[in-house]
Amino acid sequence: MIWKLISAPRNAYNAIVNWFWLRRARVEAEARPTINGRLYIRNRGGRIVLGSGVRINSAHWANPIGGSTRTTVFVGPGATLTIGDNVGMSNVSLVCNDSITIEDNVLLGGDVRIYDTDFHALESEIRNTPEEAGQVRTGPVVVGRDSFVGAGSMILRSSNVGAASIVGAMSVVRGTIPPGEIWIGNPARQHRGAAPRQDTTRRTKPLDT
Numbered sequence: 318m319i320w321k322l323i324s325a326p327r328n329a330y331n332a333i334v335n336w337f338w339l340r341r342a343r344v345e346a347e348a349r350p351t352i353n354g355r356l357y358i359r360n361r362g363g364r365i366v367l368g369s370g371v372r373i374n375s376a377h378w379a380n381p382i383g384g385s386t387r388t389t390v391f392v393g394p395g396a397t398l399t400i401g402d403n404v405g406m407s408n409v410s411l412v413c414n415d416s417i418t419i420e421d422n423v424l425l426g427g428d429v430r431i432y433d434t435d436f437h438a439l440e441s442e443i444r445n446t447p448e449e450a451g452q453v454r455t456g457p458v459v460v461g462r463d464s465f466v467g468a469g470s471m472i473l474r475s476s477n478v479g480a481a482s483i484v485g486a487m488s489v490v491r492g493t494i495p496p497g498e499i500w501i502g503n504p505a506r507q508h509r510g511a512a513p514r515q516d517t518t519r520r521t522k523p524l525d526t
């Protein structure tokens with residue numbers, strides 16, 4: 318109760334700031350997203366489309382997972398970021414210079430980063446020069462419906478995570494993950510599970526992350 322009273326002014330302030338930046342970024346939202354904390358969102362001439370029931374944690378305090386950043390969304394000229402219904406994310410970075418599609422019911426864990434661009438040319442002769450413009454490799458990213466991306470993972474340009482797949486914590490994805498598989502590591506590879514054994518892992522209810 319006391320905590321609610323103390324946090325009410327902060328939440329009201331954050332709601333106003335988020336409303337302003339969502340408007341400024343010309344977000345096309347089916348329904349207003351639930352945002353804990355303050356979102357960093359910039360649209361430099363692209364499109365941002367949000368479904369309904371989107372939940373975004375965007376503050377260190379908003380998720381005990383240890384995410385050290387706010388949720389950052391950047392969309393470049395002519396690019397499209399599409400986020401489906403019931404998507405949840407915590408302190409993630411989405412940088413979209415071409416196309417990022419996050420389908421319905423996807424969960425992006427704390428500190429996940431999704432980039433659809435290399436940011437810089439790979440050729441050292443043109444990197445950091447005016448010729449670099451137009452030479453940076455980009456490619457669309459799709460995170461399929463019902464998939465779950467573990468904390469700290471990075472999904473790089475031209476990647477496709479299949480529906481209902483799992484990306485293990487701290488993995489780096491570049492390429493295609495088929496539907497319904499678990500992939501882990503850097504570079505991410507299919508995880509076939511440990512040798513058969515009795516699963517004694519304690520089960521708990523999900524944290525609201």
Ligand SMILES: CC(C)(COP(=O)(O)OP(=O)(O)OC[C@H]1O[C@@H](n2cnc3c(N)ncnc32)[C@H](O)[C@@H]1OP(=O)(O)O)[C@@H](O)C(=O)NCCC(=O)NCCS
Binds near residue numbers: 426468484487
């Ligand atoms: C990928 C994951 C689901 C696998 O679970 P699991 O099938 O029970 O796997 P196990 O614990 O039996 O591990 C099997 C093997 O994979 C390895 N492994 C598991 N997860 C790994 C990961 N993320 N990266 C690298 N290796 C991993 C284990 O060390 C083990 O190796 P070994 O066989 O050489 O001993 C789980 O480890 C994981 O990463 N969960 C994500 C949690 C998370 O980030 N939540 C988001 C919070 S916002």
